[in-house]
Amino acid sequence: MTKLYWKFLLSPVVFAATFFAANSALASEVSQQVTSVDQLSQESHSLGQVTSVSQFSDVQPTDWAFQALQSLVERYGCIAGYPNGTYRGNRALTRYEFAAGLNACLDRVNELVATATSDLVRKEDLSTLQRLQEEFSAELTTLRGRVDSLEAHTAELEANQFSTTTKLNGEAIFAVAGVFGDDASDRDNNPNNNPDLQDNIIFANRVRLNFDTSFTGKDRLRTRLQARNITEFQGSVTGTRMTRLGFDGDEDNDLGLDDLYYQFPLSDKMRVTVSAANTELNHLVETLSPLESSGNGSISRFGRFNPIYRAVGSTGLVINYQFSKRASLDLAYMVRDPEDPADKNGLFDGNYGALAQLIFEPIKNLDIGLTYVHSYNAGGSNSGVNLTGSTGSANAIRPFGNVATSADSFGLESSWRVSPQFTVSGWLGYSFAQSEVSNDSADILNYAITLAFPDLGGEGNLAGIVIGMPPKVTSSSLVDDKDTSLHIEGFYRLQVTDNIAITPGLFIITNPEHNDNNDSIFVGTIRTTFKF
Numbered sequence: 001m002t003k004l005y006w007k008f009l010l011s012p013v014v015f016a017a018t019f020f021a022a023n024s025a026l027a028s029e030v031s032q033q034v035t036s037v038d039q040l041s042q043e044s045h046s047l048g049q050v051t052s053v054s055q056f057s058d059v060q061p062t063d064w065a066f067q068a069l070q071s072l073v074e075r076y077g078c079i080a081g082y083p084n085g086t087y088r089g090n091r092a093l094t095r096y097e098f099a100a101g102l103n104a105c106l107d108r109v110n111e112l113v114a115t116a117t118s119d120l121v122r123k124e125d126l127s128t129l130q131r132l133q134e135e136f137s138a139e140l141t142t143l144r145g146r147v148d149s150l151e152a153h154t155a156e157l158e159a160n161q162f163s164t165t166t167k168l169n170g171e172a173i174f175a176v177a178g179v180f181g182d183d184a185s186d187r188d189n190n191p192n193n194n195p196d197l198q199d200n201i202i203f204a205n206r207v208r209l210n211f212d213t214s215f216t217g218k219d220r221l222r223t224r225l226q227a228r229n230i231t232e233f234q235g236s237v238t239g240t241r242m243t244r245l246g247f248d249g250d251e252d253n254d255l256g257l258d259d260l261y262y263q264f265p266l267s268d269k270m271r272v273t274v275s276a277a278n279t280e281l282n283h284l285v286e287t288l289s290p291l292e293s294s295g296n297g298s299i300s301r302f303g304r305f306n307p308i309y310r311a312v313g314s315t316g317l318v319i320n321y322q323f324s325k326r327a328s329l330d331l332a333y334m335v336r337d338p339e340d341p342a343d344k345n346g347l348f349d350g351n352y353g354a355l356a357q358l359i360f361e362p363i364k365n366l367d368i369g370l371t372y373v374h375s376y377n378a379g380g381s382n383s384g385v386n387l388t389g390s391t392g393s394a395n396a397i398r399p400f401g402n403v404a405t406s407a408d409s410f411g412l413e414s415s416w417r418v419s420p421q422f423t424v425s426g427w428l429g430y431s432f433a434q435s436e437v438s439n440d441s442a443d444i445l446n447y448a449i450t451l452a453f454p455d456l457g458g459e460g461n462l463a464g465i466v467i468g469m470p471p472k473v474t475s476s477s478l479v480d481d482k483d484t485s486l487h488i489e490g491f492y493r494l495q496v497t498d499n500i501a502i503t504p505g506l507f508i509i510t511n512p513e514h515n516d517n518n519d520s521i522f523v524g525t526i527r528t529t530f531k532f
Contacts, residue, residue: 065135068128075125076108166213170532171295173206173247175230177525184239185512185521194518198237204230206247208258216264224259227251233523234390240512241390241397242470242485243523244301247294259283273318275334281309284318285330286359288369288415290423290452291464295529298450299491299505302391303466306427307446308409310389311375312353326361344378351377365418371411376436379403387433387444392471393481393513396444399473404436407444423452429471442476445469448487460495466507472514481514503527 112120162168178201183194206228213221229250233243261275261284273284282292287305291297298304316334323329336351344350353375361367377385385398385405399405409431416424431444448468456463466489472481491505504526512518 172530180522182519185518219264226258271320288413308429330357369413373409388471395473396471399442400435407433446471462493483516
């Protein structure tokens with residue numbers, strides 16, 4: 001029998017096998033990027049694997065087809081199955097799947113023919129293969145039509161896909177929010193000077209588009225565009241930054257670049273990230289806060305994570321090293337205005353923060369983080385001094401005025417997963433601030449305890465409680481915060497669908513600005529988050 005006749009004989013079965021592998025992959029990957037039929041057929045799934053011929057269900061061991069395939073497997077040393085040598089799923093094998101299952105043995109026999117060792121192929125085996133082809137002719141005819149449709153559909157998807165390397169995902173927030181209370185807060189001790197609280201209800205939005213690009217399959221280039229018009233509840237609105245929402249910001253819905261970084265593995269244990277613009281540090285290092293997400297976590301700015309992470313800038317270098325599954329080290333150097341060559345700016349002469357953090361798991365489900373941050377604020381008229389990332393009192397944010405200021409901050413973070421439905425977390429942050437133009441110094445303290453209840457009332461839901469003290473100057477050569485403000489927050493995220501969540505929430509600030517002459521301020525919101 002000639003080589004040409006052999007290929008003609010086998011081509012329908014090979015064709016069917018190729019179709020089945022491609023069809024199985026396409027069905028499970030329909031929501032993902034489509035590349036090619038060959039690549040689709042190589043996709044692996046997490047379902048159980050079977051490699052033994054004896055585990056066939058619809059084709060019984062007593063059937064001649066089963067025995068014929070078993071004979072081919074034993075004689076030619078092949079494993080009948082998918083291209084990776086396995087069958088997928090602990091399920092019955094249909095006649096269509098059996099036709100595809102011949103592919104591995106056919107590849108082996110083809111290999112023998114291609115290497116001029118066709119004399120090793122028995123004539124009776126060729127007869128068996130011809131009989132198999134006749135037995136499965138109906139299935140092969142059906143599969144032949146289906147594969148044509150599959151290839152046409154795949155070609156259409158390839159022609160219209162967004163990118164072969166980039167995935168697009170987005171988030172849109174619609175928020176109804178308002179502040180409530182008697183008066184806005186004031187830093188002095190005369191309650192008669194307090195301005196009125198701007199308590200009109202607002203309706204605003206934030207939209208983010210994330211473009212995640214991978215060139216090697218292990219790296220990621222993140223480019224984020226953002227537009228928003230959510231009023232920051234501070235200044236003339238409430239008189240304090242303690243009332244800020246965790247997802248606020250107002251650029252009149254002008255679209256801008258919000259995040260840009262490139263992340264890649266340097267080894268199996270080390271990951272390097274280079275940020276070029278506006279990256280929040282909590283995206284790159286662990287904060288051990290289950291409520292840190294601005295779109296799905298805490299509704300307040302303070303309640304998301306330890307404010308000492310905000311002392312670091314938004315552009316620079318981050319290194320993550322994983323010692324083991326139970327211990328990791330983070331190192332970061334981030335600046336605020338690296339693109340500006342003017343005095344008190346640039347990569348090394350402007351505002352910057354350097355972080356070192358060790359996270360370990362002493363016992364199962366208990367994580368502990370030890371964090372150190374050294375920060376420098378150049379002062380002046382550009383970005384000004386902001387030691388606490390716009391959380392806490394005005395004294396804590398700028399204890400010496402808008403002059404060059406450095407700080408050494410220490411953080412203790414922990415998270416204990418008591419059960420799948422209950423997590424206790426919290427943090428303690430202490431900063432030692434020093435004026436760079438005088439001998440003035442200040443100590444700044446903040447802390448919080450958070451309770452998270454995942455899947456409360458339904459899968460995907462989340463209830464959260466935050467109780468803590470926003471950053472406060474506890475000791476200073478210039479000015480202290482005499483009293484104590486408490487941040488008390490509760491929210492409940494209702495996961496309506498996989499893509500829509502509604503989160504009503506409320507938090508209270510007692511003695512705003514750590515001043516008991518100020519009345520408590522209530523901040524409420526209904527945050528609706530759409531993911532796509």
